[in-house]
Amino acid sequence: MLSLREENPLDMLRQFSVHFDGDLIENLGAAKMSIANEHGSGYISLYEILPGFTAWIYNINFCRDLVINMNFTDDRPYYFGYNVSGYQLQKFPKEVDYKKISQGQNFIIISKPNSSSEFIIPKDIAYKCCYIIINPELLKKSKIPSKIRIIQDLAESFKLENENDPFRYFGNIDARIGTYADIIIENERTDIIGRLITEGAILRMLGSQIEAHDHDSKTNNYKSSLTKSELSRITYIGDYVLNNISEKVSIDEISLHLRISPKKLQSGIRFLYGYSANEYLTRLRLEHSKELMHSTDMNISEICFAVGYQSKSYFSKIFLDTFGNSPSAYRKSYEDANLLYDISYRSLAEDSLTGKDVDEIINIARLFNPQFNITGSIVFHRNIFFQIIEGPKKEVLTLFNNICNDRRHKDVQVMWQGFKMKREFDDWVMATISDEGELKVEIQGNTKNLELSNLLGKVDKSAMDSENLWRKVRNIIKLNANESAA
Incomplete structure (x- = not known):
């Protein structure tokens, strides 16, 4: 069973990635987790249209039944969904039997605050589904004018008698909604063009779902005369x-x-x-x-x-x-200082580098990084550095430029860089993870349970250059940091 915490979209996808040993690629406002292993094949991707308005896309085939225990917050987000291919099962707490959400079916689920719900995606089926997740509390904070209409539509359509009770609506088979869901699922691009394709279809799909819920199916505008x-x-x-x-x-x-x-x-x-x-x-x-x-x-x-x-x-x-x-x-x-910049990179240590040299690099980082409000984590394994640094953009880029010009680092490769809303290493000035016996520095941060040596120990020297591998390391470290802060 995958116990999934309802967090920000990227952190939730990161939980999937670690659970399935997947490869997670992040872009601005979009991310994609791909697997091709003993767990299954395919991908799960997400697009953040606005803060509090996210689309999840499943296009995947699992080798075993996936049972998800979804742990909800008290924000009561709306889950709009449509199964293009395959089906899933769902039940709320205290329910004995699962409810089936069939292929081609429109569904809407609103959770009870601070509760959970179970979902099952069966094995050996081509599962294609689009979820639209709307968090009204986060959406209200946005300054974008279009969010006002979304909030109004939700308020008018879902006047729940008891705000603490869960809500579930399983609609009829609806090809109109499926037209937009199919566009969303089949679009694999996560760049600016892919986001606009997806955003347009998402807004049309959401409108169609609200109309279906309101028993208004008179519109035929979804049909296209184009091939x-x-x-x-x-x-x-x-x-x-x-x-x-x-x-x-x-x-x-x-x-x-x-x-x-x-x-x-x-x-x-x-x-x-x-x-x-x-x-x-x-x-x-x-x-x-x-x-x-x-x-x-x-x-x-x-x-x-x-x-x-x-x-x-x-x-x-x-x-x-x-x-x-x-x-x-x-x-x-x-x-703004409240918006942080993050760079994750992999570099090769200079051939003559000793454990004493690495100790000096880490100790200097711990001494000077707090002065520039920089935190993060560093891995040193088989003469390879992997580092995550976060803080104000100017200071992070200055530090990274110094690293690139440092003769002790060579073949520096950026795995990810970009802005984020919150710091993930609050108390980790520069947490260190290593199984290199010659290092004398104190292991800082809650890193002992990461078992990264098990992951890194399985690969040969050539595989250590794999971007896929270091993206997995990044996800494991960040998940652990978030759990430590919780």
């Missing part, structure tokens, strides 16, 4: 626009490139994304501008021109209308 081949071609619109992001790209030009009529192009964009063609192009440019703010030191004017706008004031206006913050305010939020 699957034509819809597939339209998904490449994002790649074309990004390749020409600084230029003005017309619908006619895109239509010619994709070999599809302008009318069908606009119809397909509306079907896939829920936007008009111009709205979609605007959203793509704005999403790319956010990525430039995260990954470069370009100023707002430079970013404005880089994404194809000639007027900074117009760019700022549509950015504010879309995301609830001006570009400068949005960027400042990521430079």
Whole structure:
């Protein structure tokens, strides 16, 4: 049984990854856990549309029945789901029998605060399912205008008699919802284009589920006159626009490139994304501008021109209308001390490095890191360093640049870097994990139960360079850090 804690989406997916010995790849606002081992084959991915609004996608086949004991918080999130392929079983506490959620069935579950629920996904079936998880408490904190409509729709549709009782709705087989769920599940991209494909389908799927719950199934707008081949071609619109992001790209030009009529192009964009063609192009440019703010030191004017706008004031206006913050305010939020930057890297130790040298590296880190509000963890195994460092972006990048220029490190490879909302190593100035007998430094942090030596001891020297391996190490360390803080 997998005992799953209801936490932030990435931490929940990390629990899956460690349980199934999976490979977890993280992107901004998206992540994907893949397995191809004795546990099964396929993937589970997530997309965070807004804080408190997340989509989970299962496209996986398990070798054994997966029994999940889901431990809920007191926030009472809504779980909207649709099984495209396969089925699952669910029951609340004190229920003797499981309820079956069939293939093609729309379902909605709201938990009792601080309770649990069991789910079973049977083995040896191609299980494809999309969950939309909405946490109203987190959603209320967002400044994005579109969240107001979501909260209103939920409040109007789900007026529960007793807020402490669990709620379960199993709807009829509904091909309309399945149309959007299938788009979400079959889209494996986690980049900016993949996120927009998924976001559009998620919003349409959620609206259809609320309509189904309200017994309003009169709309036929979900049907598309386009073939699957034509819809597939339209998904490449994002790649074309990004390749020409600084230029003005017309619908006619895109239509010619994709070999599809302008009318069908606009119809397909509306079907896939829920936007008009111009709205979609605007959203793509704005999403790319956010990525430039995260990954470069370009100023707002430079970013404005880089994404194809000639007027900074117009760019700022549509950015504010879309995301609830001006570009400068949005960027400042990521430079705020409350938002942390995280870099995980693997490096090879210089050949002549001794245990005494490693002791010195760790002791200096423990001495100076607190001055710059940096925490993290370091692994030293078979002359390989793996380190997670977190703190204010400027200080973390300065430290990492020093590491890259340090002759004692070579072949430095970044496994992940990006922003995050909370610190995962509150009391670990630089926790150390190692089974190298020559190290004399004190093992700091709650690291003794990680059993990383069992994982690392199974692999040969060549496999130590595997990014997959070090992503697993990262997940194990971070899960342990979160459990220690709980």
